[in-house]
Amino acid sequence: MITSIAHTTIYVLNQDEALDFYKNKLGFEIGDDMKMEGDFRWLTVYPKSKPQLQLVLAEPKEGPMFTKDSAEKIRSLIEEGAFGAGVFETENCQKTYDELVAKGVEFIQPPVEQLYGVEAMGIDNSGNWFSLVQRANQI
Amino acid sequence: MTTNYKLERLNAGRDYIAANYQAPLSLSGMAEYSYMSPHHFLRVFKDTYGETPNEFLIRLRVEKAKKMLITENMSVSEICEEVGYISLGSFSSLFLKQVGMAPTLYRRKLWALSTEAYRFPSQAIPACYAYHFLGNKG
Numbered sequence: 001m002i003t004s005i006a007h008t009t010i011y012v013l014n015q016d017e018a019l020d021f022y023k024n025k026l027g028f029e030i031g032d033d034m035k036m037e038g039d040f041r042w043l044t045v046y047p048k049s050k051p052q053l054q055l056v057l058a059e060p061k062e063g064p065m066f067t068k069d070s071a072e073k074i075r076s077l078i079e080e081g082a083f084g085a086g087v088f089e090t091e092n093c094q095k096t097y098d099e100l101v102a103k104g105v106e107f108i109q110p111p112v113e114q115l116y117g118v119e120a121m122g123i124d125n126s127g128n129w130f131s132l133v134q135r136a137n138q139i
Numbered sequence: 140m141t142t143n144y145k146l147e148r149l150n151a152g153r154d155y156i157a158a159n160y161q162a163p164l165s166l167s168g169m170a171e172y173s174y175m176s177p178h179h180f181l182r183v184f185k186d187t188y189g190e191t192p193n194e195f196l197i198r199l200r201v202e203k204a205k206k207m208l209i210t211e212n213m214s215v216s217e218i219c220e221e222v223g224y225i226s227l228g229s230f231s232s233l234f235l236k237q238v239g240m241a242p243t244l245y246r247r248k249l250w251a252l253s254t255e256a257y258r259f260p261s262q263a264i265p266a267c268y269a270y271h272f273l274g275n276k277g
Contacts, residue, residue: 007265027217034250034259040272042264056268 009056010085011078014125018057021125025103026089028055034116038063047088055086069083069137085128094120094132100132148173149187152180156192160199161223168190201237202223208246212260215242 002105012018022045031044040063044054059065060074077083090096093111098121101107108129109121114115118134141161152173156164170180184192200222207218216227219242224230234242250259261269 007268009268024162031263032247032250034263036264036273037261038273042259042268065271068253125248 004052004059006052007054007056008086009058010081010124010126010128011060011074012057012124013059013078013091014126015041015057015059019043019045019124021105022055022057025100025105030102081123081129083128085124085130087131087133088131089135091134093120095133096132145183146174147188149180149183152184152192153188153195154195157199160196161221163223164196197233197237201215201234204230204234204242205238205245208242209249212262215246216263218242 010018013105019030019033023030027048028045029048029051031046031051032042033044034042036042038121041059045057046052046054060071060078062068062071066074095105097111100122105122107120107122109119111120111132111134115136116133117136120132122130122132124130142188152169152175155172166177166181168176173180176182178241181191184190184195188195190198202217204222206215207213207221208215211218213221215231219227219230222230224233231241238245240248259272
């Protein structure tokens with residue numbers, strides 16, 4: 001039986017800039033920041049209350065899985081906003097939204113009531129969309 | 140007070156533990172090297188060194204494991220066996236008690252403090268990522 005998700009990947013354009021965004025804007029903690037063989041940087045962050053879920057901030061680069069052309073295409077798609085980073089939960093969507101806006105986080109939708117709760121939609125500094133959701137049972 | 144002769148015998152027992160910490164050691168086996176009964180060895184060892192033979196053994200094993208967690212590309216299970224434990228659960232519990240954090244967390248924290256020049260091996264990250272980014276098929 002699978003019990004949880006431990007790692008998931010968010011492709012970013014620049015790891016230093018992404019780390020600044022996820023750490024200093026969203027308030028995530030650094031999980032691992034390790035230089036690996038082949039100059040690959042293993043960089044993970046996690047929401048303070050959920051160290052069990054590590055978000056891997058990875059740059060699409062030419063390597064074993066991507067050709068140079070594929071990596072460039074993925075970078076281009078990130079910049080176009082074709083990818084979603086996921087859904088981040090909060091106890092109070094409006095309050096968190098206000099805090100993040102004050103920090104300069106870009107939102108493409110302010111908090112609105114949905115069937116599943118209150119949701120705002122933001123965008124990270126690479127171009128990945130994310131939802132900020134206050135679940136319906138917390139309203 | 141421990142006499143010089145007694146201290147030499149005691150040191151022989153202590154050296155035996157230090158040289159064989161990877162092996163299963165019994166109190167009677169340790170005491171034999173000091174020509175003492177197990178009870179006497181335990182009492183004199185504690186009085187002289189401030190810790191029991193078993194506490195000394197655990198400390199040696201944990202210190203060795205700490206070093207290996209940082210310098211060796213071995214799994215925690217392999218290190219557990221290498222320092223003389225059969226049960227990973229017992230080793231992890233002892234490590235947590237001695238160091239204040241589990242072996243894996245200790246390793247990660249020390250890695251995070253490593254110098255810029257150090258390159259971690261592909262085994263340090265989940266295999267699917269290692270394969271994806273580094274081409275390592277494990």
